[in-house]
Amino acid sequence: MHTLLTSAKTETFKIFSNKKYVVLFFSSVFVSLFASSVNLISNRKLGGPLLNNATIPAFVLNFMSSLFIPLFTIMLTSDLFSGEISDKSIIMSLVRPITRNKLYVSKILAIGTSLFVLLLGTFIITEIASFIGGNISYCLEKLPFYIMAYVSAIVPILLLAIITAFFAQFTRSSSLTVIIMICISLLISTLTIIFPEVTPFMPTTYLSWHQNFYSSLNFTKIINELLYILAYGIIFTFAGSYLFYQKDI
Amino acid sequence: MQTVGKDENMEKVLEVKSLKKIYKNGRGISDISFYIYKGEIMGLLGPNGSGKTTVMKAITGLIRANEGTVKICGKDISDNFEEAIKNVGCLIEKPSLIGNLSCYNNLKLISGYYRNTDIARIDEVLHITGLTPYKNEKVKTFSLGMKQRLAIAMAICQKPQLVILDEPANGLDIEGTKELRKIVSYLAKKYMISFLISSHQIYEVEMLCDRILILQNGKMIDVCNVKSVKDMGLSLEDYFIEKIRPV
Numbered sequence A: 001m002h003t004l005l006t007s008a009k010t011e012t013f014k015i016f017s018n019k020k021y022v023v024l025f026f027s028s029v030f031v032s033l034f035a036s037s038v039n040l041i042s043n044r045k046l047g048g049p050l051l052n053n054a055t056i057p058a059f060v061l062n063f064m065s066s067l068f069i070p071l072f073t074i075m076l077t078s079d080l081f082s083g084e085i086s087d088k089s090i091i092m093s094l095v096r097p098i099t100r101n102k103l104y105v106s107k108i109l110a111i112g113t114s115l116f117v118l119l120l121g122t123f124i125i126t127e128i129a130s131f132i133g134g135n136i137s138y139c140l141e142k143l144p145f146y147i148m149a150y151v152s153a154i155v156p157i158l159l160l161a162i163i164t165a166f167f168a169q170f171t172r173s174s175s176l177t178v179i180i181m182i183c184i185s186l187l188i189s190t191l192t193i194i195f196p197e198v199t200p201f202m203p204t205t206y207l208s209w210h211q212n213f214y215s216s217l218n219f220t221k222i223i224n225e226l227l228y229i230l231a232y233g234i235i236f237t238f239a240g241s242y243l244f245y246q247k248d249i
Numbered sequence B: 001m002q003t004v005g006k007d008e009n010m011e012k013v014l015e016v017k018s019l020k021k022i023y024k025n026g027r028g029i030s031d032i033s034f035y036i037y038k039g040e041i042m043g044l045l046g047p048n049g050s051g052k053t054t055v056m057k058a059i060t061g062l063i064r065a066n067e068g069t070v071k072i073c074g075k076d077i078s079d080n081f082e083e084a085i086k087n088v089g090c091l092i093e094k095p096s097l098i099g100n101l102s103c104y105n106n107l108k109l110i111s112g113y114y115r116n117t118d119i120a121r122i123d124e125v126l127h128i129t130g131l132t133p134y135k136n137e138k139v140k141t142f143s144l145g146m147k148q149r150l151a152i153a154m155a156i157c158q159k160p161q162l163v164i165l166d167e168p169a170n171g172l173d174i175e176g177t178k179e180l181r182k183i184v185s186y187l188a189k190k191y192m193i194s195f196l197i198s199s200h201q202i203y204e205v206e207m208l209c210d211r212i213l214i215l216q217n218g219k220m221i222d223v224c225n226v227k228s229v230k231d232m233g234l235s236l237e238d239y240f241i242e243k244i245r246p247v
Helices: A002-016 A021-043 A053-086 A099-129 A136-150 A154-168 A174-192 A196-201 A203-213 A219-246 B050-058 B081-085 B103-110 B119-128 B144-156 B176-189 B202-208 B224-232 B237-242
Strands: B014-022 B029-038 B042-043 B067-074 B088-091 B160-165 B194-198 B211-216 B221-227
Touching: A002 A053, A002 A099, A002 B103, A021 A053, A021 A099, A053 A099, A053 A136, A053 A174, A053 A203, A099 A136, A099 A154, A136 A154, A154 A174, A154 A219, A174 A196, A174 A203, A196 A203, A196 B194, A203 A219, A203 B088, B014 B050, B014 B103, B014 B119, B014 B144, B014 B194, B029 B050, B029 B194, B029 B221, B042 B050, B042 B088, B042 B176, B042 B202, B050 B067, B050 B088, B050 B160, B088 B144, B103 B119, B103 B144, B119 B144, B119 B176, B144 B176, B160 B176, B176 B194, B176 B202, B194 B224, B202 B237, B211 B237, B221 B224, B221 B237, B224 B237
Parallel strands: B042 B194, B042 B211, B088 B160, B160 B194
Antiparallel strands: B014 B029, B014 B067, B211 B221
């Protein structure tokens, strides 16, 4: 456990010192402030806001989780696995007293931690933005739902990181892993359009799982989808860590 | 098994037996067996592609051997990797460092993997490797030689019993190479740390190592005592060329 946590800490440090992470963090701050500013300006000039101020956290989370965060998760995961293998920097971690399986899990944990910090930062900024010029009582009413949505948003993101880590085991180039993941996403999207009946079985279906927490909670749907996420998570974690264990560096 | 020039009862830090690793392209190493004793410096010599790095990678578990065993301080790396690798510090291929962190923080991060590492030890290894004046500087601003020194500091930070260095003088200038030689000799003598060093700089090997292992085409062709070679009136270079010359 000690080595797992130490390794997770080391990997998190690596992510925090990554310029991509800093750029994404400031992008999320920018999106939050932009949404809030547009609302304030439209309120003054057009006589009413474009968005309900209280829904800014949901708007930003949807925007971020539909494009920025998945793309960033894929890039980050491919950097931590195939990227480190290609530039051999993974050797620094592999020659420490930690098994490969623990190292694999610690990298996933580090991705989860850093994205959680990102979501937390975004949540705080968007909440402040929603309170400025918004209906305070309505904002407070929505607050518990948004806390749940932001916390739960990490679950589908982790699944995406786990799937990316699995595919990263087949390449020694981080950009190739990103391309593979984009191709797989396109393929899945095409499949779900041609054969809608396969949609529930596709892992990408559950990437918007957090949207279940925006208003009234349908527990049956939430648990049902969570089980799918867990099943895919377990399968891809075992398969990925097995391939990582076997890999020659 | 070849055990030249040392007492069989001496403590073996590394035991490699019948090591074999064949890559998909058919190249690799086979039937590699040797020991390294406590405080001994062993050189690994061989032409390009002879399998030096493969041997080092198999010892540190970076590649999975097809056959054979590797024991570090009596612990098999395939059965008890964490316990075995605890005793090893290494620099393989190129220094793997976190560029955005300072020299000190790189060492601090690595020492976290080892339960008993004292924080004061970081200052000690910085002093040994001559990096104390640069301890707070970001590693991305370092020259290759300084990175190499930091990688050596990282390799010795947890007081390992065995240090594996793959081409450690790469990128070092004349002064840096001399410094490296001094550091290795000092650690071997003072702390009884054993070293396995691969290098193409045969004069360095001759000056530094107690024994050498010669590899060619993935096979071990000789293990010899450097002093014995000198006693024969040969330079290590002549001996090496004689050994690898096709019959």
